[in-house]
Amino acid sequence: MPLHIVDKHKSLYDTYVQSATIEEISKFKLADEPNEPETIKKLIMDELLLDGNSKQNLATFCQTDLDKNIHSIMDKCIDKNMIDKDEYPQSAEIENRCLHILADLWNAPDSLETIGCSTTGSSEAAMLGGLALKWNWRENRKKLGLPCDKPNIVTGPVQICWHKFALYFDIEIREIPMENGRYIMNSEEVLKRIDENTIGVIPTLGVTFTLQYEDVFSISNALDKYEKETGINIPIHVDAASGGFVAPFIQQEIIWDFRLPRVKSINASGHKFGLSPLGVGWVVWREKKDLHKDLVFNVNYLGGNMSTFSLNFSRPGGQIIAQYYNFLRHGRNGYTLIQQACLEHGIYIGKELKKMGVFDLIYDGTDALPGVCWTIRKDLSQEPLFNLYDLSEKLRSRGWQVASYTLPSSMNDVVVSRVVIRHGFSRDLCSLFVKDIQNAIEYFQKHPILRSLEKDEGENFHH
Amino acid sequence: MSLHHVNTNKYKGYYDPYALAVATKEIAKYTINEESNKPEVIRDLIIDELLLDGNAKQNLATFCQTDLDKEIHTLMDKCIDKNMIDKDEYPQTAEIESRCVHILADLWNSPESGDTIGCSTTGSSEAAMLGGLALKWRWREMRKKQGKPSDRPNLVTGPVQICWHKFALYFDIELREVPMEHGRFIMTPEEAIKRCDENTIGVVPTLGVTFTLQYEDVKGISDALDKFQKETGYDIPIHVDAASGGFVAPFLQPELVWDFRLPRVKSINGSGHKFGLSPLGVGWVVWRGKNDIHKDLVFNVNYLGGNMPTFSLNFSRPGGQIVCQYYNFLRHGRSGYRAVHQACLDHGIFIASEVKKHGIFDIVYDGRGALPGACWMLKKNSKVKFNLFDLSDRMRNRGWQIASYSLPKLPDIVVQRVLIRHGFSRDMAMLLIEDFNRSIEYFEKHPMIESISKEEGQSFHH
Numbered sequence: 001m002p003l004h005i006v007d008k009h010k011s012l013y014d015t016y017v018q019s020a021t022i023e024e025i026s027k028f029k030l031a032d033e034p035n036e037p038e039t040i041k042k043l044i045m046d047e048l049l050l051d052g053n054s055k056q057n058l059a060t061f062c063q064t065d066l067d068k069n070i071h072s073i074m075d076k077c078i079d080k081n082m083i084d085k086d087e088y089p090q091s092a093e094i095e096n097r098c099l100h101i102l103a104d105l106w107n108a109p110d111s112l113e114t115i116g117c118s119t120t121g122s123s124e125a126a127m128l129g130g131l132a133l134k135w136n137w138r139e140n141r142k143k144l145g146l147p148c149d150k151p152n153i154v155t156g157p158v159q160i161c162w163h164k165f166a167l168y169f170d171i172e173i174r175e176i177p178m179e180n181g182r183y184i185m186n187s188e189e190v191l192k193r194i195d196e197n198t199i200g201v202i203p204t205l206g207v208t209f210t211l212q213y214e215d216v217f218s219i220s221n222a223l224d225k226y227e228k229e230t231g232i233n234i235p236i237h238v239d240a241a242s243g244g245f246v247a248p249f250i251q252q253e254i255i256w257d258f259r260l261p262r263v264k265s266i267n268a269s270g271h272k273f274g275l276s277p278l279g280v281g282w283v284v285w286r287e288k289k290d291l292h293k294d295l296v297f298n299v300n301y302l303g304g305n306m307s308t309f310s311l312n313f314s315r316p317g318g319q320i321i322a323q324y325y326n327f328l329r330h331g332r333n334g335y336t337l338i339q340q341a342c343l344e345h346g347i348y349i350g351k352e353l354k355k356m357g358v359f360d361l362i363y364d365g366t367d368a369l370p371g372v373c374w375t376i377r378k379d380l381s382q383e384p385l386f387n388l389y390d391l392s393e394k395l396r397s398r399g400w401q402v403a404s405y406t407l408p409s410s411m412n413d414v415v416v417s418r419v420v421i422r423h424g425f426s427r428d429l430c431s432l433f434v435k436d437i438q439n440a441i442e443y444f445q446k447h448p449i450l451r452s453l454e455k456d457e458g459e460n461f462h463h
Numbered sequence: 464m465s466l467h468h469v470n471t472n473k474y475k476g477y478y479d480p481y482a483l484a485v486a487t488k489e490i491a492k493y494t495i496n497e498e499s500n501k502p503e504v505i506r507d508l509i510i511d512e513l514l515l516d517g518n519a520k521q522n523l524a525t526f527c528q529t530d531l532d533k534e535i536h537t538l539m540d541k542c543i544d545k546n547m548i549d550k551d552e553y554p555q556t557a558e559i560e561s562r563c564v565h566i567l568a569d570l571w572n573s574p575e576s577g578d579t580i581g582c583s584t585t586g587s588s589e590a591a592m593l594g595g596l597a598l599k600w601r602w603r604e605m606r607k608k609q610g611k612p613s614d615r616p617n618l619v620t621g622p623v624q625i626c627w628h629k630f631a632l633y634f635d636i637e638l639r640e641v642p643m644e645h646g647r648f649i650m651t652p653e654e655a656i657k658r659c660d661e662n663t664i665g666v667v668p669t670l671g672v673t674f675t676l677q678y679e680d681v682k683g684i685s686d687a688l689d690k691f692q693k694e695t696g697y698d699i700p701i702h703v704d705a706a707s708g709g710f711v712a713p714f715l716q717p718e719l720v721w722d723f724r725l726p727r728v729k730s731i732n733g734s735g736h737k738f739g740l741s742p743l744g745v746g747w748v749v750w751r752g753k754n755d756i757h758k759d760l761v762f763n764v765n766y767l768g769g770n771m772p773t774f775s776l777n778f779s780r781p782g783g784q785i786v787c788q789y790y791n792f793l794r795h796g797r798s799g800y801r802a803v804h805q806a807c808l809d810h811g812i813f814i815a816s817e818v819k820k821h822g823i824f825d826i827v828y829d830g831r832g833a834l835p836g837a838c839w840m841l842k843k844n845s846k847v848k849f850n851l852f853d854l855s856d857r858m859r860n861r862g863w864q865i866a867s868y869s870l871p872k873l874p875d876i877v878v879q880r881v882l883i884r885h886g887f888s889r890d891m892a893m894l895l896i897e898d899f900n901r902s903i904e905y906f907e908k909h910p911m912i913e914s915i916s917k918e919e920g921q922s923f924h925h
Contacts, residue, residue, distance in 0.1 A: 020793075028565040028577065030792055034799035041534040044790055045541060050555040054544045057552055062779050064544035069506040071540055076510055078539060078742050079519045079529035087522055087864060090515040100493040112493060120585045123778040131633055160762065161778055167759070168596055168776070169634065271779065277543050278781040279744065295632075297625065311633070311776055313588040313626055314527050314736065316743040319781075325509055327495050328485075334499035401552055 015039050052401065058371075058419035058433075059403035061208070061242055061272045065424025069329075070322045074277055077318030082118065084314075085306050091317045092306070094324045098270075101327050103284050105248050106257040106266055115291050116284035117309055118270070118320050122241035123161035124311050125267035125283035129237040130165045132265060132285065133200035135292040136235070146196070154193045155202040156185030156214050157408050158239070162202060171199065177409030183207070183362065184214045187222035194226065200235050200264075205243030205256055209407060210362055211369040211418065213243055216256035216263065223262055235264040235290075242369050244268030244282075245275075249336040250343060251367065264290045270323045273339065273369075275330070275423055280319035342370030342421040345430050349419065350374070352434045356441065358384060362416055370421040375414060386444040388417045389458025394440040400433060405459050415455075480504040517864065523836075523881040523895075524866040526673070526707055526737045530886025534794070535787050539742055542783030547583065549779075550771050556782040557771070559789045563735075566792055568749050570713050571705075571722040571731055580756055581749035582774055583735070583785050587706035588626035589776050590732035590748035591667075594702040595630045597730060597750065598665035600757040601700070611661070619658045620667040621650025621679050622871055623704070627667065636664065642872040648672070648827070649679045652687035659691060665700050665729075670708025670721055674870060675827055676834040676880065678708055681721035681728065688727055700729040700755075706746075707834050709733030714801040715808060716832065729755045735788045738804065738834075740795070740885055745784035807835035807883040810892045814881060815839070817896045821903060823847055827878055836882040847903075848910030851879045852920025857902040863895060868921050877917070 015021060020035045021043060054064035066074075077091070085092040095118050103111035119125040134151055141148035152172035155162055166173035174193040176185045184207055194201065201223065203214035216238055227233050238256060240247070245268055247254050257263060263286060270280035285291045296307045330338070346365030350372040353359045358380065363373040376384050386394075388404040395402050404417045419433075480486055485500050486508060519529035531539075542556070550557040560583050568576035584590040599616055606613035617637040620627055631638035639658040641650040655666050666688065668679035681703055692698050703721060705712070710733055712719050722728060728751065735745035750756050761772045795803065811830030815837035818824050823845040828838040841851060851867040858865050867879045881895075 025793060027562045029569045030566055030800075031796045032798055034796045035794055037532060037534045037794050040790055040794045041537060043793070044538065044559070044786060047555050047559070048541065048545075048786070051545065051553045060546060060549060060552060062544075062546050066543060067502060069502045071543065073506060073509065074543060075536055075540060076513065078531060078536065079527075080513075080516065081525060081527050081743055084525060087525060088516045090512050094509070094512065097492045101491075101495050104494045120777045121779045123776065127776065159778075164762075164776070269779070278546055278779060297629075311588065311592065311629070312585045313624075314586045314734070314743060316781075316784075321509060321513070325505055328491055328509075329500055329502050329505040331496045331498045331500065333497055335495075 015042050053399060055424065055429075056399040057401040058421070059401045061269070061420050061422075062278055063271055063273070063275050063422055063424075065422065066277055066322075070277060070325065073322050073325055074318040077316070077321050080317035080321070082315040082317040082320060083308075083310070083312075085308075088317060091321060095317075095320045098320060098323050098327065099282070099284060102268070102282055103258075106244070106284060108258045108284065108286055110287065113288060114285055115288045115296075115307060115309075116282065118323075119267075119281040119283060119310065120279060120312050120315060121271065121281040122159075122239070122267050122269040123164070123281070125269075125281040126161045126237075126239055126241075127165050127169075127311060128283050128309055129265040129267050130162075130169065130171070130200070130202075131295060132291050133235060133237060134169065134171065135295055136290070137199040139292065150197050151199045152195075152197050153200055153202055154185075154190055154198055156204055157183070157207060157209055158202065158204060159208050159241070162239070172197075174198075175409075178209075178407050178411040179409070183210045183407070183411075184212050185219070186215065187218050190219055191222055191226060194223075194232075194234055196232055198232075198234050200237050202237050202239055203256075205238055205240040205247060206369045209405075209418075210373045210416070211365075211371050211420070212363055213247070213251075213254065213256070213368040216260065217254075220260045220262045236260070236262050237265045237267070238263055240266050241269045241281075242272050245270075245273035245335070246339050246369060249332065250339045258286050261286075271319065273422075274323060275326045275335075275338070276319050276323040278319070279316060280323055338423050339370065342423060342425065345421045345425055345427060346371045346419070348427070348430055349421075349434060353437070356438065358441065363418075371419050373416055373418040375416045385448045386441075387452040387458075388415045389453035389455070390444065390449055391437070391440055392417060393453060393458065394443065395436055398436045400436060406455055480507055518862060520886065520891075521862040522864040523883070524864045526734070526882055526884075527743055528736055528738070528740050528884055528886075530884065531742055531787075534790065535742060538787050538790055539783040542781070542786050545782035545786070547780040547782040547785060548773075548775070548777075550773075553782060556786060560782075560785045563785060563788050563792065564747070564749060567709075567733065567747055568723075571709065571749060573723040573749065573751055575752045579750055579752050580761075580772060580774075581747065583788075584732075584746040584748060584775065585744060585777050585780060586736065586746040587624075587704070587732050587734040588629070588746070590734075590746040591626045591702075591704055591706075592630050592634075592776060593748050593774055594730040594732050595627075595634065595636070595665075595667075596760060597756045598700060598702060599634065599636065600760055601755075602664040604757065615662045616664045617658075617660075617662050618665060618667060619655055619663055620704075621655075621669055622648070622672060622674055623667070623669060624673050624706070627704070637662075639663075643674075643870050645873065645876075648675050648870065649677050650684070652680065652683040655684050656687050656691055659688070659697070659699055661697055663697070663699050665702050667702050667704050668721075670703055670705040670712060671834045673707075674868075674880075675838050675878070676836045676882070677828055678712070678716075678719070678721070678833045682725060685725045685727045701725070701727050703728055703731045705731050706734045707737050709747075710735075710738035710740075710800070711804050711834055714797065715804050723751050726751075736784065738884075739788055740791045740800075740803070741784050741788045743784070744781055745788055803885050804835060807885060807887060810883045810887055810889060811836045811881070813889070813892055814883075814896065818899070821900075823903075828880075834882070835884075836880065838878055838880040840876060840878045847906065849903075849906040850911075850914040851877050852915035852917070853906065853911050854899075854902055855879065856915055856920065857905065858898060861898045863898060869917055874917070
């Protein structure tokens, strides 16, 4: 064996001298030859460092801090397919339990009997809720012999999933715009927009723009009154993507769920304040009859029948198992303590921001989602030396991701910044964050910006 | 400090998990309890329950990849918090997704692979729906331009997976599904053309039909649609449902022309989590060129100061599976994928030939020329004292999950099917055959008086 042939020992060489790491890796075409698994894994993990760390990401609503048991469960469940109720019956049983736990949490009149499902996230859950509204309305119109070709939904300023729902399913979206300091929907604005073609009204419990809760209770009352006057019965679907896992624990006095008979369905994200890893949402109907049977596909399950309703088919099951783990591990008290802690961090940050004298709080963190939303004061004696896009960018150099964006529709001259406080954040991190904002402001005072970032350069957050 | 005071609480944490209250009483199932519990104990209790799920290695019914190497486990763990929708918050993950789209466009021979549009999805269902929506929008706009009605769109398919039924139902499209007939189990060009008209938004051939594992003849259908266009003027596009075949045919059957080499093929969906070898949670849809997707469907997002087009049903979605897809592309390369899938194909061929030896089965698919696996049914005149549901049930005793089901619209034909995925060995194939043979011997000695019915025994859903 000639000494100069070294290929045989190739895999003994250090990762960073292998050809895969010395040459440019094939990015846009499949290369012909395979590569050493460990080397490729390392290359990719190195690239992912450019993603930033999720602990300092205060822009996203999705839970990022996950305990070691959740990691362990997710690893164990990596191959479990949620759609295969027969092949993974115990996973299916656990999904079922989660549904009934949620139905009970949201005060369904008969939580053991009602229907619901897990989804990939709140988008799918919202679309399923919306489809149910469409089917019910359409059937009703056909029974009355009335046209059913122009359905509409009435919403406040909503997350993009409702825009997509409306676009893809041929529904007119009547989105109540923000205006004149009113950031969310109210009864008066709802009444202006509903008619016989309205398939439902969609209040959001935790609007993404400002973190506030829309007032489901008074909207429900207004729709009751409308029904008495016109005979038109319009149901409510609550988009509780975030609030559905917050309000039941720390704002129990707010009546927004199935305690209101008009609320027919609710969606929420398990992977936001439900504390589960990315990939789980929930939609629950008040009663079985609120979901039209034509939408439901029945599958065989352990010799019996199981109803399913979904847009996705094959889907990982670990996140649902993790949700069940969370319910059991935390219980009501655990969830309450966690959400309360986050709420208080948000309130603290809000107070500190106010002290700086340059900001106004749009949402001070006290009565809706954990977090705070602010804008630059308009009444300052001197023009501020930066805008919120500049501030977000400066904070990014310290690792913090803070969303800055214009408010939609007629308030699009107002730029806001917003932080969401998720489980895994501490008072210590709050202090570090506040200090970095102070440092940034001082920096701008010493080094004024000639040309601030514009919306299309600085606006990175999408709803 | 008194010597005799024992603080029992101090020792509570040392008790064995299975002696704690939470493990000795009934676990909370339908309501949330007040109190918190020790995390590790809850984790272990749940993992114990999941043992009732069965093991994925012996599950020959599912198409989804279940055997995953340790590098994939590591990447998935690392990516547990990465959100695919957040292109700005996770820009490198977004960059990796983009590379995968271009790698696939190139693999599927798009003439514009560097430039075209495509996206990752949760799975092939979402990918199929996005493909279908693009067909609907294109057709509708064309009809409006012509001043013709656009309220009765239809879609022509072969015997399809449920996602197309849902697509049709939820998006108000008439599904014209070419039914199976005795001796013809997939869509043929003739049958497709019979159902096309001015309201047809597209034809969807499946590359790897779930019922029989066969490939539908995309080229034949494309040629037939070319002829149809010459005769009627109707230009009907093709979307290929290559959920399984999209990651097999390019490696094992490169001579088969089914992809963007055919100009009529405008979009293709494939499941990364089937023969793409990635973990559950990734599908792909790629369009031939940028112009094949209506701009109204595309939402533009800001990305690293520039623009990124997005099209999806889901919003927040885990990113690990996409990173793993990229890992697979780099780790295996073309010859790696080819070797892996060829091994599976060979196992399927072996199993089919062993099953045939019994003399009581007709082989519907012998494992050659399409997906790795095999499909068979009992001969009509066989005098055996069991049916295929009984056989699947008996095999389940040994841990094997083998799908048995009647064919749609042909309730008198029951087939049995095994799918061979990466992670299967010839040794396992032989264990399978031994158990299969043993089960048949068992029924010879212990005939079924009352066989399992379709309602009881049909567990597999397409």
